[in-house]
Amino acid sequence: MSAMPGVVAINTFREAVRDRVLYNLIFFALLMIGAAILVGQISVGIERIVIINLGLSAISLFGLVMAIFIGVGLVYKEMERRTLYSLLSKPVKRWEFIVGKYAGLLLTLAVNTAFMTLGLVAALLYVSHHFQRSDGSIFIAIYFILLELALVTAFALFFSCFSSPMLSTLFTIGFYIAGVFANDIRNFGELAHKPALGAVTRGLYYILPNFHNFNSIAAAAHGDAIPLSLVGQNTLYAVLYVAVTLLASSAVFSGRNLK
Amino acid sequence: MIPRSHKRLVRVAIVGVPVLFAAIAILQMRIDAQTRAGAQEQQELMLRSGAMVKKMSLGYESLLADIYWTRAVQYWGAQLGVPHSHYGLLWPLLDITTTLDPHLIVAYRFGAIFLSEPNAGARRPDLAVELVKRGVQANPDDWHLKSDLGFLYYWYLHDYKDAAATYFAASKDPQGPSWLAFMAARISDTGGSIDTSRMIWTQIYNSTDNATTRKKAVEHLAELQATEDEHHLNALAEQYRRHFGHYPSSTRDLRDAGMIRGIPRDPAGFPYEFNTEGKSHLDPNSPIPTLDDLDNPKKQ
Amino acid sequence: MTSPAIEISGLTKDYPVGFWRKRMRRSLDNLTLQVEEGEIFGFLGPNGAGKTTTLKLLMGLIYPTSGTARVRGRSIDDVAMHREIGYLPEQPYFYDYLTARELLDYFARIFGFSAKERGERIARFLERVGLADAAGIQLRKFSKGMLQRVGIAQAILHDPRIVFLDEPMSGLDPLGRREVRDIILDLKREGRTVFFSTHILSDAEMLCDRVAVLLNGKLQGVGAPGDIVSMELHGMEILFELGDGQALPRRFADRATVTGRRCRIEVPEAELYPVIEELRRCEARILSVSALRPTLEDYFFGLVGREKTASHGVEVNAR
Numbered sequence A: 001m002s003a004m005p006g007v008v009a010i011n012t013f014r015e016a017v018r019d020r021v022l023y024n025l026i027f028f029a030l031l032m033i034g035a036a037i038l039v040g041q042i043s044v045g046i047e048r049i050v051i052i053n054l055g056l057s058a059i060s061l062f063g064l065v066m067a068i069f070i071g072v073g074l075v076y077k078e079m080e081r082r083t084l085y086s087l088l089s090k091p092v093k094r095w096e097f098i099v100g101k102y103a104g105l106l107l108t109l110a111v112n113t114a115f116m117t118l119g120l121v122a123a124l125l126y127v128s129h130h131f132q133r134s135d136g137s138i139f140i141a142i143y144f145i146l147l148e149l150a151l152v153t154a155f156a157l158f159f160s161c162f163s164s165p166m167l168s169t170l171f172t173i174g175f176y177i178a179g180v181f182a183n184d185i186r187n188f189g190e191l192a193h194k195p196a197l198g199a200v201t202r203g204l205y206y207i208l209p210n211f212h213n214f215n216s217i218a219a220a221a222h223g224d225a226i227p228l229s230l231v232g233q234n235t236l237y238a239v240l241y242v243a244v245t246l247l248a249s250s251a252v253f254s255g256r257n258l259k
Numbered sequence B: 001m002i003p004r005s006h007k008r009l010v011r012v013a014i015v016g017v018p019v020l021f022a023a024i025a026i027l028q029m030r031i032d033a034q035t036r037a038g039a040q041e042q043q044e045l046m047l048r049s050g051a052m053v054k055k056m057s058l059g060y061e062s063l064l065a066d067i068y069w070t071r072a073v074q075y076w077g078a079q080l081g082v083p084h085s086h087y088g089l090l091w092p093l094l095d096i097t098t099t100l101d102p103h104l105i106v107a108y109r110f111g112a113i114f115l116s117e118p119n120a121g122a123r124r125p126d127l128a129v130e131l132v133k134r135g136v137q138a139n140p141d142d143w144h145l146k147s148d149l150g151f152l153y154y155w156y157l158h159d160y161k162d163a164a165a166t167y168f169a170a171s172k173d174p175q176g177p178s179w180l181a182f183m184a185a186r187i188s189d190t191g192g193s194i195d196t197s198r199m200i201w202t203q204i205y206n207s208t209d210n211a212t213t214r215k216k217a218v219e220h221l222a223e224l225q226a227t228e229d230e231h232h233l234n235a236l237a238e239q240y241r242r243h244f245g246h247y248p249s250s251t252r253d254l255r256d257a258g259m260i261r262g263i264p265r266d267p268a269g270f271p272y273e274f275n276t277e278g279k280s281h282l283d284p285n286s287p288i289p290t291l292d293d294l295d296n297p298k299k300q
Numbered sequence C: 001m002t003s004p005a006i007e008i009s010g011l012t013k014d015y016p017v018g019f020w021r022k023r024m025r026r027s028l029d030n031l032t033l034q035v036e037e038g039e040i041f042g043f044l045g046p047n048g049a050g051k052t053t054t055l056k057l058l059m060g061l062i063y064p065t066s067g068t069a070r071v072r073g074r075s076i077d078d079v080a081m082h083r084e085i086g087y088l089p090e091q092p093y094f095y096d097y098l099t100a101r102e103l104l105d106y107f108a109r110i111f112g113f114s115a116k117e118r119g120e121r122i123a124r125f126l127e128r129v130g131l132a133d134a135a136g137i138q139l140r141k142f143s144k145g146m147l148q149r150v151g152i153a154q155a156i157l158h159d160p161r162i163v164f165l166d167e168p169m170s171g172l173d174p175l176g177r178r179e180v181r182d183i184i185l186d187l188k189r190e191g192r193t194v195f196f197s198t199h200i201l202s203d204a205e206m207l208c209d210r211v212a213v214l215l216n217g218k219l220q221g222v223g224a225p226g227d228i229v230s231m232e233l234h235g236m237e238i239l240f241e242l243g244d245g246q247a248l249p250r251r252f253a254d255r256a257t258v259t260g261r262r263c264r265i266e267v268p269e270a271e272l273y274p275v276i277e278e279l280r281r282c283e284a285r286i287l288s289v290s291a292l293r294p295t296l297e298d299y300f301f302g303l304v305g306r307e308k309t310a311s312h313g314v315e316v317n318a319r
């Protein structure tokens, strides 16, 4: 492993910060403040659940929007603006650039998510004045959201290695939706009682990213414990999937003629 | 000229991508095994209110309705394999589906069956009636729904008064076939007799091209036949006891006593059997399901 | 010296063109060239000749259709080669959210310099390209000329053995051009090799040990500037102004261009002094005397003319 990806990553993070990407936190803060004030007035007894549901959903949604819309420009923008010319004439390998860009956006997402987590915790304290042991699930749920973002970022980056941001956005969103419905796709094939269709949908099920694995917002809201084994498995799952996507991205990108 | 670095990466990818995907699949299988063992009712509906979903659907209600209908069917199918399932999400899913698209007739017609069926459904004919009533209200020109409603009253709720009234209302529909009026009269005369039931299922069989419905009708007709046969055999067993002082141990005893000719078989071809109280029943291997509910029409 | 600084053999690049990208157009055709260690090498050609294409191929930004190249004995496939070279892209563009100092710091990190070394180097090179005062300004506020200077700084920041410059003088004012010329000469003095492309002959003439001339992707010749492009005088140009009531001597009438009282004539070198003598006699005021040389444009124009007649249908695509 070389230090190059790290250098590229830091610069990518700096770009996001300079481009005022973190301003989305203001909206998140407003949302949490609004929810914390309003929820006590419109519902009784489920304030915690509402705040957790809303907070986690917003963390996931804000993160997804960032991952997709920044992710699809990561490589494309540098090719289009030719900022890559000076960078790649330095001793930077193309895969190092890919990995660096990826790590940079992931770092951005992690920092952004950390701030949003603080906001959620503050709102939760405001409505219920104390923490419960079961609140640990919230942090696991947030960790799972980050894993999910890691996957989505990798797809966005992959597509941006060979298509325009517009198309990459469509592809990434399509992949995300397919991944959310991966279970339904398999069930559909199984219920159809057609062996060929079943085989196809089962194959799809294992190839598509399974975002169902990472969704534990409801569990966190109801204070259900999330098994530690799932934490390990999900982490491994994300690592493998990101590895496969970055490998494919590097293979594609290393063969490209820059514009 | 392809650069060497690219060739090397492509070679790594050709090997690495399938290997990594295999690892991912194996891991997914393990995750699935765990979640399936863990919690059956893990399925969650974020929004249980159809009205709420409709507000949030931003003009794509009918597409969303189709998605929810698919989810409902899949949910029903998945719960079929779960012992003692309460089909807890079935009603909310159907509620959302029909609120999103009140004209999705199929959701009322099949949804009602999923809700009512005692063995392959939620055993909630009351909810089925509510669902179909909503359907009739939203689609007043569709006689199928009215006929379905009559059927629900008749078959699952044994409410012959409402059943007759509903069939009668359905028969007023200009599109409706003539047998609806006949059905109404028949039910009000004889209630839940086996003949009436048989007639209803025959009509259902004839009025649809849907393979699942036809199969269901054939099954029910077989059940009705078997129930009728058992009813006859029980009577014969009583006669036999009055004559010989004990119940027949098999249908062969009845034949040997000259009370019947040949060995009676159920519609699937299995001979009927007797228990020690002289009550006949199906061969345990017979594929024909026994419906406790059939006791009721039988007693009429 | 075992291997030449740059060794290009048979380098060819086809670009797909047209909507379906099925047709190919040859932008660089079988280029074979050697540049020796320590030279200033000028890569000459009009717009669209294939200069930038060649440099991008050498930098590994695009890949050749066929042919190979070695830099300091290493294949251009080998990224390690990039430690020893610097590159100024044509019309460079950098991360505009960074300041000049931050950009150089980013690149310096890639070469693994320590924090202290980075600070010291960045200050030195910003000074050298005349941007010491603009170090803290975001690049989005830079003019074209300033970007060109930052580009040069990043190309030489790590003391590369070979510096590739794509049109280094473009976008600069006369003073800036002189500064860049001085930098190139300094680099040579430090023993580095400089390979730069240009479409301006005088730049090449003033700096280069050798030049190569490229036209429509084909190499036309390599050699000392004087050998390749005739530096012969075409003659002398005299500008003068007639005094009040003076008439233009009749023997000049057919070759002078007259605008008001000002006149311009071209004379062969041998006739210069007699002509000046005659002008003095009729009390004309001499404004300037200058030597007439062919411009690169004249030269290329001649080459294009020859190409056109030699092989039909060569697409010349001036951007």
Ligand SMILES: Nc1ncnc2c1ncn2[C@@H]1O[C@H](COP(=O)(O)OP(=O)(O)O)[C@@H](O)[C@H]1O
Binding pocket: A259, C015, C016, C017, C027, C045, C046, C047, C048, C049, C050, C051, C052, C053, C054, C317, C319
């Ligand atoms: N990405 C590209 N796709 C298609 N044609 C290109 C591309 N880049 C350059 N060309 C063509 O290649 C030729 C050489 O271009 P270039 O190397 O930029 O010339 P120069 O730098 O000498 O002005 C030109 O005709 C140009 O149009």
Ligand SMILES: [Mg+2]
Binding pocket: C048, C051, C052, C053, C090, C167
């Ligand atoms: Mg050029």
